Amino acid sequence: MGASSLIVLFFAAIAFSVGGISIAKIFVKGVKNPQKGQAYECGIPATGSPWHQFNVGYYLFALIFLIFDVELVFMYPWAVVVKQTGLTALIEILIFIFILFMGFLYAHKKGALKWM
Amino acid sequence: MSAIQILFWFLSGLALVSAIMVLISKNPVHSVLWLVMVFFAISGHYILMNAQFLAIVNLIVYAGAIMVLFLFVIMLMNLDKTSDPQKNWWMKLAGVISGGCLLMEMATLVRQAAEMKEKTVMMKEGSIGLIGNLGKLLFSDYVVPFEISSVLFLSAMVGAVVIGKKN
Numbered sequence: 001m002g003a004s005s006l007i008v009l010f011f012a013a014i015a016f017s018v019g020g021i022s023i024a025k026i027f028v029k030g031v032k033n034p035q036k037g038q039a040y041e042c043g044i045p046a047t048g049s050p051w052h053q054f055n056v057g058y059y060l061f062a063l064i065f066l067i068f069d070v071e072l073v074f075m076y077p078w079a080v081v082v083k084q085t086g087l088t089a090l091i092e093i094l095i096f097i098f099i100l101f102m103g104f105l106y107a108h109k110k111g112a113l114k115w116m
Numbered sequence: 117m118s119a120i121q122i123l124f125w126f127l128s129g130l131a132l133v134s135a136i137m138v139l140i141s142k143n144p145v146h147s148v149l150w151l152v153m154v155f156f157a158i159s160g161h162y163i164l165m166n167a168q169f170l171a172i173v174n175l176i177v178y179a180g181a182i183m184v185l186f187l188f189v190i191m192l193m194n195l196d197k198t199s200d201p202q203k204n205w206w207m208k209l210a211g212v213i214s215g216g217c218l219l220m221e222m223a224t225l226v227r228q229a230a231e232m233k234e235k236t237v238m239m240k241e242g243s244i245g246l247i248g249n250l251g252k253l254l255f256s257d258y259v260v261p262f263e264i265s266s267v268l269f270l271s272a273m274v275g276a277v278v279i280g281k282k283n
């Protein structure tokens with residue numbers, strides 16, 4: 001696939017998304033309903049501002065997520081070459097995942113993933 | 117103009133506009149979202165330069181995970197609309213000085229850009245950044261560093277849990 005087809009696809013994607021929104025704008029009658037603006041249209045009415053201070057403990061969730069995110073980045077080249085490299089690549093990635101799984105077990109054991 | 121040039125100018129413009137929007141947004145959360153846009157544009161540049169893996173890392177790690185950390189920090193600092201931003205004069209001065217240093221550095225780089233062309237190194241035919249080539253190297257020649265990196269992640273995770281669960 002050359003670069004020119006990439007551009008065609010790019011503009012096709014823009015046309016697809018913009019087209020969908022503008023067609024919706026044409027056909028939808030302007031029904032003003034204050035409930036539609038709420039965070040949960042069919043749920044509990046939200047009270048207070050969403051801008052409040054979060055517990056610092058939740059930062060840990062983000063840090064653990066970051067580590068598994070980086071792990072996923074390494075799986076990506078593995079997925080591309082696994083057919084050529086065969087069994088060795090499979091064993092290598094299994095060792096890699098196993099070591100990180102130990103970390104996950106440790107975090108779970110320490111209660112780092114509990115709701116607080 | 118060829119297709120690649122069109123893409124290059126489009127992505128450059130997108131990156132610059134988004135970067136300016138990062139600076140001038142009043143709401144810090146909007147700044148972070150514009151920063152995600154900057155990362156997307158830069159990833160497009162990486163793909164144009166045949167560095168697919170770098171583009172994916174930039175998208176998954178930076179635009180994904182690091183931006184989540186940024187949002188967390190903003191929410192932890194509780195910067196809502198009612199709290200005034202700090203307006204110390206020395207803070208502004210420090211910003212002007214550090215920004216000026218960066219500007220000077222970049223101006224020097226741009227002035228030297230003509231010489232830089234001869235100094236840049238291209239690995240073989242410039243296809244080392246393609247995912248397939250990188251994966252082949254990673255899972256044959258560099259498999260030991262690859263496995264050791266998992267130990268590094270493990271230590272980072274254990275460290276984060278130990279520090280985070282102290283209280």
